[in-house]
Amino acid sequence: MKERLWTKSFIMLMVGNLFIFLSFQMLIPTLPPYIKSIGASGLEIGLVTGLFSIGAVISRPFIGFLLEYKPRKSLVIIGALMLFLVTILYPISQIVVIFLLFRFAHGLAWGWSTTVNGTAAVDAIPNSRLGEGMGYFGLSMTIAYIVAPSLGIFIYNLTTFSNLIFISAILGAISIILLTAVRYQTPQAVINTRKEDLKFSYIGSSVEKSSLFPAFITIIINLGYGSVVTFIVIFGEERGIEQIFLFYIFNAILATLGRPFAGRWFDEKGPIGLVLFCTFSTFVGMWVLSFAHSNLFIAISGALFGLGFGCLIPTLQSWALLMTPAHRRGVANGMIFSSIDLGLGLSGIIFGVAAQFVSTASIFRIASLFLLAAIILVLIMERKKRSGLREDVVAKKKVRTSF
Numbered sequence: 001m002k003e004r005l006w007t008k009s010f011i012m013l014m015v016g017n018l019f020i021f022l023s024f025q026m027l028i029p030t031l032p033p034y035i036k037s038i039g040a041s042g043l044e045i046g047l048v049t050g051l052f053s054i055g056a057v058i059s060r061p062f063i064g065f066l067l068e069y070k071p072r073k074s075l076v077i078i079g080a081l082m083l084f085l086v087t088i089l090y091p092i093s094q095i096v097v098i099f100l101l102f103r104f105a106h107g108l109a110w111g112w113s114t115t116v117n118g119t120a121a122v123d124a125i126p127n128s129r130l131g132e133g134m135g136y137f138g139l140s141m142t143i144a145y146i147v148a149p150s151l152g153i154f155i156y157n158l159t160t161f162s163n164l165i166f167i168s169a170i171l172g173a174i175s176i177i178l179l180t181a182v183r184y185q186t187p188q189a190v191i192n193t194r195k196e197d198l199k200f201s202y203i204g205s206s207v208e209k210s211s212l213f214p215a216f217i218t219i220i221i222n223l224g225y226g227s228v229v230t231f232i233v234i235f236g237e238e239r240g241i242e243q244i245f246l247f248y249i250f251n252a253i254l255a256t257l258g259r260p261f262a263g264r265w266f267d268e269k270g271p272i273g274l275v276l277f278c279t280f281s282t283f284v285g286m287w288v289l290s291f292a293h294s295n296l297f298i299a300i301s302g303a304l305f306g307l308g309f310g311c312l313i314p315t316l317q318s319w320a321l322l323m324t325p326a327h328r329r330g331v332a333n334g335m336i337f338s339s340i341d342l343g344l345g346l347s348g349i350i351f352g353v354a355a356q357f358v359s360t361a362s363i364f365r366i367a368s369l370f371l372l373a374a375i376i377l378v379l380i381m382e383r384k385k386r387s388g389l390r391e392d393v394v395a396k397k398k399v400r401t402s403f
Contacts, residue, residue: 013120150248
């Protein structure tokens, strides 16, 4: 008989996480055009993504350390409250520097909240149904990715930025209410652990050597994708494309439809071919986007990104976990998320500077070179791996023939 998965607490935790992601994802495509409207330069627009990502990367190892000895409930509620407070502060930030400070604080809160919520979900799921349970929990993020960016763009174009923040804050408040009502299951080993018995190592809590290569590829790919996150709404305004939210809708739909096929491909044939296919699809999508002058091309680009980037990140994450010893998979998982944030953050800064000298379309084309670099690096790695295997086979044959 299967252990029970759908407890009241698990459902409320999943729905609470959904509202956190809805509240957050609504703001992703709308903050860059807002800060531009209050006088930000290209570099400062890039820092909207850059400072946020840096904040998230900085906070994750510390919250991971706290999770080793702290009860779950207080950490989850603190994370949700921090996200809510930063959100409601955005409209009062009419000065660019103050806005960017809020953005950095938002990143710290996001790194905190996503880490503790995922850990609380693992604690709430029976070990015998962990894969199934985390798959369902992940839907709370997938649904938000589908709905929230398009909704945010629609509200931003329809009304004021302050009203957008108000709606986002309501969703955040709902998440706090739901997460407060959850009965958390802190593992006994955590309850029995004292802070004095632990030794914090920032590097040890951040890096897993065995899965460095997929993490490095994750950084490079997000260096390219970050240009889209930062500048797509501004690009739509420049081109007079009103339905830019179609990019997010088709991106999310194709990502959702493609993941089951990508998962089977990974299990049957390994990660290399899948990574190459997904990266190339994203590369093509970047070029289609850069030439877009109509809603049709925006939709096609979004579909290519969904088929490519939407399946690429789960593939890189699975690749990293496949290469990692079981007791270090938590660190590898965190390293992949930090690689995503680091790539997006650096991308925002790099292309924020570039935006002062080239068009937004040119930024997308330049950014696509990072995807091309990722393809080349994976091919080189695979070639070296096969060459090493052939050398091992030859060496074994020589050993056998020498007897």
